[in-house]
Amino acid sequence: MLQSLMLRLETTDADKSRLLKTMKMYNEACNFVTEKAYSLKLANKYKLHKEVYQETRRRFGLSSQLVVRIIGKVVEAYRRDKTIQPSFKQFGAIQYDQRNSRVMIDKVSIMTLQGRLRLATRIGEYQKARFDRVQGQCDLIYRNGVFYLIVVVDAPDKSEYDPIGVLGIDLGIENIAVDSDRQIFESKKVENTRQRYSRLRSTLQHVATKSAKRKLKKLSGKERRFKKDINHVISKAIISKAKGTARAIGIENLKHIRSRVTVRRSQRDRHSKWAFGELRNFVTYKAKREGVPLMVVNSKNTSRECPECQYIDKRNRKTQNQFECLQCGYKEMADYVAAVNIAARAAVKQPVVGETLISTYKPTEFIRW
């Protein structure tokens, strides 16, 4: 799977000032090209190239390949959002490709204003092991006085351990995620922040001005990043729990995540916009990265079946958060019941040898990085 590595570059003061100058010029050029793209309303790479290439090279003294990359970068940003003209920070990252950089295990060569610069890298054993398959692009960044090169490598998957038992995960109706140990993965903070965004959004939606529209767009970006952060935190917690207890993770197939229960309106507002697909993706790739076996089970009736007597009835789920079996009277938190059912289904999917489950699961889903 693809992974990013941060390589620390060894630089003398002279190297540093050379790189800083290049960075500054590069970002000034980005701002210049952006301004052109927005004022001329050009979202086409070739048309923009025609307009700005010569002048950018002359003004900023950057190599041909760097200018080509800048134009590509600006077009991408412009297409993403035509209402906001982005501004590039003075020491923002430089994107390199194979034509203006060369990355080897212990040294790199990158283009600067004064031609190529060869630098040694400080590389750890962990990074070394992953270095045989570097992907095309890399980013030069500057953090706290140090230069790093971010490279993408195709890292081998960790081999899976043989799990003892399954940790079932229910992705949410009432909660974002609940596991079969009855742990709820949702904090008060998530709910408060989500409500704040929701209120802001509905206020802005009732104002039809241009500035309200712009604010709405900015808000949705913030909200997306907030959800992404939370999804990272939750998926990480789930993975480390499963790994720490040597269990596999059981999860539902995607199809029924939101359709299986008729959701009340207030509830719908609460969770329908939660990025469950993203959370599921995070759980999947992190499991793969950490060697945690993952088992996908059929989601049919996971929230309607009684884990005690196996009686299935829609009416077993009395409300969003209450499960009460019509046959045996078993009463529990509904999402937890679903998680227990998921864990049970995942466990029977596998032949049991003594206490150990033999892992036969092969990931079939495409993992987006």
Ligand SMILES: [Zn+2]
């Ligand atoms: Zn029952």
